[in-house]
Amino acid sequence: MYLLTLADRVARGLRRVDPNRVQRHRRFLLSQQMPDGGFCDRSGDSDLYYSGFAVRGLAVTGGLDGHTARGVADYLTQFTPSELNVIDLLSWLYCAVAVQMAGGPDLLTEQPADFADRIAAGLEQHRTADGGYARSTEGAAGSTYHSFLVALILQMTGHSVPRPNALIQFLYDRQRDDGGFVEIAPMKRSGTNPTAAAVALLEDLGGMDADLADDVLGFLTDVAGSEGGFQANSRIPFADGLSTFTGLLTAQNLGRRDIIPPQDIQAFVDRSLELTDGGFRGAAWDQQADTEYTFYGLGILGLLGDPQ
Numbered sequence: 125m126y127l128l129t130l131a132d133r134v135a136r137g138l139r140r141v142d143p144n145r146v147q148r149h150r151r152f153l154l155s156q157q158m159p160d161g162g163f164c165d166r167s168g169d170s171d172l173y174y175s176g177f178a179v180r181g182l183a184v185t186g187g188l189d190g191h192t193a194r195g196v197a198d199y200l201t202q203f204t205p206s207e208l209n210v211i212d213l214l215s216w217l218y219c220a221v222a223v224q225m226a227g228g229p230d231l232l233t234e235q236p237a238d239f240a241d242r243i244a245a246g247l248e249q250h251r252t253a254d255g256g257y258a259r260s261t262e263g264a265a266g267s268t269y270h271s272f273l274v275a276l277i278l279q280m281t282g283h284s285v286p287r288p289n290a291l292i293q294f295l296y297d298r299q300r301d302d303g304g305f306v307e308i309a310p311m312k313r314s315g316t317n318p319t320a321a322a323v324a325l326l327e328d329l330g331g332m333d334a335d336l337a338d339d340v341l342g343f344l345t346d347v348a349g350s351e352g353g354f355q356a357n358s359r360i361p362f363a364d365g366l367s368t369f370t371g372l373l374t375a376q377n378l379g380r381r382d383i384i385p386p387q388d389i390q391a392f393v394d395r396s397l398e399l400t401d402g403g404f405r406g407a408a409w410d411q412q413a414d415t416e417y418t419f420y421g422l423g424i425l426g427l428l429g430d431p432q
Contacts, residue, residue, distance in 0.1 A: 125279050126328065127218060134426030135184040141425050149418055150185040152402030153178050154192065156415050161195030163415050170199065176215030178415035179222045181422055188226035197223045200231055206242055210250065210259065210273050217280045240281040247274050248286060254297065254309070255290035268298050268307050272321035275328065285329065292331040295322045302358070304343035315357045316347050320370035323377065337378045344375050348384045352392030364407040365397050369420040372427050386428050397421050
């Protein structure tokens, strides 16, 4: 599965990083767990989205211990997964799998026997006429990001994307002249993160070719910031942690590790993202670390350390 393969890749790279550094960020993640077993958002409340990133961060820094896994399992039982939106459903599923891998309860076996089929059918209600998937069942146009998330959920529940060629065409239609991809059809300027989602999905569906890869690499060159990270798009004058992670991952997957020299990315992380007490923030202007950006920070370090 894509997310588990990515986690393994990041974990391998982190083994080449100073263990004390990695453990400092692991302690930060553990400090974000709340009494109900979930992990907090920036306001201090338990949140499925932030819990998913905390669990992903813990997975790449040594896995869930028994106590943490039991807490996460208790938190997950508060939800009916079939009633969750796409983003929260993916977080729930990832956490459930991680809990099981840690020796905790198998929460998926506690779901109805037709759980996976019901999830797949529910996701298809998000399908739009353009071949993609919208954020909600009322959406009229597909979203690159949500199409990627739907594909991940289907993968985790043992299903394939229905009508994959329609989804491939949807993604092709989201490419722009700058070589990247946009989130929704009306947008003219490509973004690093929708481009990363589109490339990952096209690779999975068999829709990538050499010319398309060259286009994307040209776009990534345009959003390579002078400070050592990737920008969200070519108009934004600063790099951030999310875009640097997704841009670096995409560039590496397309065979280029040199669009931004690794030492420059490392310096950007050290200077602008990593907090000395543990955790990573979103960008130089950000004042607070959280579990999401801590996963991205660890992800960047892992990708830099992975010899693949």
